Amino acid sequence: MSEVRILRSEVICSVFFFLLVTSNTKLCLLELLVMFHMFMCWLNVTFVLITTPKTWTEAQSYCREHHTDLASVRNMTENQKVMDLVPAGQKAWIGLFRDSWKWSDGSNSSFRYWAEGQPNNYGGNQDCVVAGLGIDGKWWDDPCGQTRPILCYSLREC
């Protein structure tokens, strides 16, 4: 459901800018308003910190049930939102996991913010990713079975 919503918004956004840049024809006002609305929905990502520790898989289920999904951090602006969320020193699960590094919600962002020396797959089982919140927001690969606070995200219903 959430994946479909994100993909639909991304497609509409892309079409919108393609038409603006390449088309000689004028888009009608209604079309522009609809596309602008969809674009704003796509931009309006809210991150939510859940402080109850859970494993990565439990965290994914929780976020999908109560929000949209585990957090996808797609750029430095979103990373700043994540860093502002909680006091220094905590780490929380985000949506990135190792399968050639994918995001839980299927988004294809290649943005990465690894801490120095990470990912190191220490012990050979570090397949999920935590963000070090409130410090510099950098990321570590960690065992998925470890219990951590969670970062979910929610999209405004459009």
Ligand SMILES: [Ca+2]
């Ligand atoms: Ca590591």
